[in-house]
Each structure stands twice: as C-alpha cells, then as structure tokens.
Amino acid sequence: MRLPSELDRLLREARGRVYTRTERVPLAGLDGWHEDPATGSIRHRSGGFFSVEGVGVRRPGHPVPHWEQPIINQPEIGLLGLLVKDFGGVPHCLVQLKAEPGNRNGIQLSPTVQATASNYRRVHGGSPVPYLEYFAGASPVSPASPRRRVVADVRQSEQGAWFLRKRNRNMVVEVTEEVEVREGFLWLTLTELHGLLAVEDLVNMDTRSVLACLPSGPAVAAGPAATAGPDDFAASVVRSGRGDPPALHPTEAVLSWITDARVRTELEVRPRRLDELARWRYDEEGVSHDSGRFFSVIGVRVEASGREVNGWSQPMLAPHGTGIVAFLVTRVAGVLHVLAQVRAEPGYADVAELAPTVQCVPENYDVLPPAARPAFLDDVLGADPADVRFDTVLSEEGGRFYHARTRHLVVETPHLPEPPDFRWLTLRQFSDLLRHSHYVSMEARSLLACLRSLAVAAREPDGVPS
Known part of the structure; x- marks a missing residue:
C-alpha cells in the first residue's frame, strides 16, 4: 500500500x-x-x-x-x-x-x-x-x-x-x-x-482505541461508499454505523443481556505473591x-x-505467539451486523465487556481442556479467502508489551445462530455503548476501528488518497 x-x-x-x-x-x-x-x-x-x-x-x-x-x-x-x-x-x-x-x-x-x-x-x-x-x-x-x-x-x-x-x-x-x-x-x-x-504494525493500539470512540457518523457516513449499491459491503458498513433499521436486538435488550452476564458470572480475583x-x-x-x-x-x-x-x-x-481477534459479520436487510461476545476477564473493573467473536492465541489451547477452545475459531481460521474482508497484523501497546502482535480479521458469513454469550449488533449500537465506560473491550475497539475503515478506505482504490 x-x-x-x-x-x-x-x-x-x-x-x-x-x-x-x-x-x-x-x-x-x-x-x-x-x-x-x-x-x-x-x-x-x-x-x-x-x-x-x-x-x-x-x-x-x-x-x-x-x-x-x-x-x-x-x-x-x-x-x-x-x-x-x-x-x-x-x-x-x-x-x-x-x-x-x-x-x-x-x-x-x-x-x-x-x-x-x-x-x-x-x-x-x-x-x-x-x-x-x-x-x-x-x-x-x-x-x-x-x-x-x-x-x-x-x-x-x-x-x-x-x-x-x-x-x-x-x-x-x-x-x-x-x-x-x-x-x-x-x-x-x-x-x-x-x-x-x-x-x-503502523497505527498503534492507542490510536485505534481513540478512533473507535469517535461518533460513527464522521468516520463512515460521507463520500462514495455511502451511495454504493444495496449489495455493496462498504455501504452496509455505513448503514450499520448510521443506525438504519433494522437492528436484530433493541439496545435496551443488549444492555440487559450484558448486565445479566455480569450478575451471573462468578469471578473471584485475589492477590497472590x-x-x-x-x-x-x-x-x-x-x-x-x-x-x-x-x-x-x-x-x-x-x-x-x-x-x-x-x-x-x-x-x-x-x-508467546501471535494473537487473533476476529469479528464474524453478516448483512441483514443491507445493514451489517457484528457477532460480539460478552467476555469476562480477571482485570475488568466490571466483570465482563463486549469482545470480538474470537479472541485468543490459538497455540495456548494446546495445553488447555478441549472445552476451553473458543467458539467460532474454526469458522475464522477455515474461512474462504473471498469472505475475509480485513486481515492485518497490528501491534499491541509497546510501552508495556514486548513484541505483542495480534492478527485482526473481519470475516463475512451467513447468519449464524447465537449462543447465549453472543449477540448480533450494529455499529451504531457499538458507537452508542462507546459513549460510556466499561462496555466495549480494548480488543473490540481495535477491531471496530478496522471494520469502520472498510467503508472509509473504499473511497480510494488502494485505501489511501493520493
């Protein structure tokens, strides 16, 4: 590029x-x-x-x-x-x-x-x-x-x-x-x-986080991508960011789902030497x-x-190893929906946050129980290259992490069932949640910035204006 x-x-x-x-x-x-x-x-x-x-x-x-x-x-x-x-x-x-x-x-x-x-x-x-x-x-x-x-x-x-x-x-x-x-x-x-x-490895993690916090309108809602045909992927991203109907789940129901996950998840974190x-x-x-x-x-x-x-x-x-974060995405009536999971981590201030569909270092699961293998990992790793909309390795924050790199993937797929800890959301719903603290994880924010870029960068053949 x-x-x-x-x-x-x-x-x-x-x-x-x-x-x-x-x-x-x-x-x-x-x-x-x-x-x-x-x-x-x-x-x-x-x-x-x-x-x-x-x-x-x-x-x-x-x-x-x-x-x-x-x-x-x-x-x-x-x-x-x-x-x-x-x-x-x-x-x-x-x-x-x-x-x-x-x-x-x-x-x-x-x-x-x-x-x-x-x-x-x-x-x-x-x-x-x-x-x-x-x-x-x-x-x-x-x-x-x-x-x-x-x-x-x-x-x-x-x-x-x-x-x-x-x-x-x-x-x-x-x-x-x-x-x-x-x-x-x-x-x-x-x-x-x-x-x-x-x-x-060019745009650092902190820049990606701030870009994700921008209201979705300025990032994706202008220019040729917004007026592309009804089957165009970039146009579906724009509609998703604008909040054009329909969203599969009302935002109130999404908030209740996140709250329920936080209440029912038992997670105890105690100091150790x-x-x-x-x-x-x-x-x-x-x-x-x-x-x-x-x-x-x-x-x-x-x-x-x-x-x-x-x-x-x-x-x-x-x-140890390159991580993977991936969004499975699908179009519903021309509006892009993203499959997010609500994920608990020991370091979160409020138990769980919205995370990518897949978030892991695949090699780590060689030493973990088979039941721990992430849902949809095989869908991502085995995806048809024609369905992969974004695929770039980007760095994690270099002030605390040494050579930490994560492969960022956006994979289009037919509408899949929703396991209990997953929901299909629009980009507008993510944008609304990003106005508040502790709803959208760092990994999801990084990937959201990449997903939005697919509408913005579509305005130039190589993604960067000359």
Missing part, C-alpha cells in the same frame, strides 16, 4: 532521530525497580508508573475454573488524546511518530497525546508532554477557548487478561485555532488514517509459565531518542 507522501518522507527522516533501542536484561538488574518483600511484586522506587503483581482467579463452571498469573497493576488513569481539525472541509487528525520499547518495528502512529499520569506529571523528571494543554481540564466548549470542542471523552479499559482494572481516558478534541506542528507530528486526513490500518504463583517460575531472569505458553515477564533496558527521557529500565510482558 502506498503511504501518503508526507508521512513516507517523515518516517524516513525520523528513523535516525526517533527510536528506542531495547536490550533484554535480568529482572533483578532493573535500575529503579525492586521486589517488594511483603508481596513479591515488582515496583518502581518512585511509587508511580506500574507494578507487576500476582493474582489467583476462581471462576466456577468455566472450563478452567482456577488459575494463577502475573498481572500489571497500573491504577493511574492515562490520557489518549487526538486533535482533529478541518482543512478545507476535510477532517484531519494530528498524529505523532512515536517509538515504544516494545514495538517490533520502531516507529508507529500514536495519538496526539499518549501519556500515563506519571508521565504527564513528569515523575520521570523529563520534558513536558506536547499538546497536553488541549486536553487537560477540557470541557465540551472550553471557556478559555471556544475554538476547542470535545467530540469524545470517555474512560475505557485496557486488556483485562494482562492489566488489573486499567483505564485510559480516550479524548477527541476538535479545534479551529492554529496549531503549531512540532517535530515528529503531522496532520493526516481521517480517511488516510483509517486507510493506514491496513498497513502491518508473585514469587509463589502455581505453575510459574520466578528467577533473576524473569517470570514464565512452566508450559512455555501464555506470556513471560521480562526486564529491558531502553536507550531512547525523541522521548521525554533518554533512557530507563522497566519490566515488560512478552506474549
């Missing part, structure tokens, strides 16, 4: 001055980090940033009713902010060329602001976070500047299998004033940014499962350029 010329130029120029060089080192040798003797957890000496802790999980009736695992505890709420501005009636997004220590490929496109509370409070002693003033203390129409309007502002979860009740504030702020474009930032059209989701977790080995090198599956906790030393600080050490979670 051809990159926009300005982005291609900036990426080539930036690779020599914006980078993170990451060296794996023993956990015991991390500068500024220590093992808490009372809990066995790994903590930063400042008390900020995050800790790696142990938990025991009980879920009666589940194919795996009990397990123990490490988990990242980052109680502070980070900020993911995207500035949007119209140029000649065309919405543009201000993105940053950002290198994270866990990125496999170096630079990726991040939101305008991507910062933990420790970072924007400068616990690290580094330089201020650029553009923070557009988001900190923002209101729907800022009294300080009526030329700024909050388009989206909602707390959303992170991965519930890896984070303990982690949340980020996802914000989109529209501006009409002049904005200085600092080094390492550029304006991309919303269409360009959606089209770039088809490029492997990190150095005493069953089936996990903890030594100076790191923490790993005795099966060699799932993930490990490793230590890294980072040398950086183009960041607020030039070097640091930290623990990271390193998954």
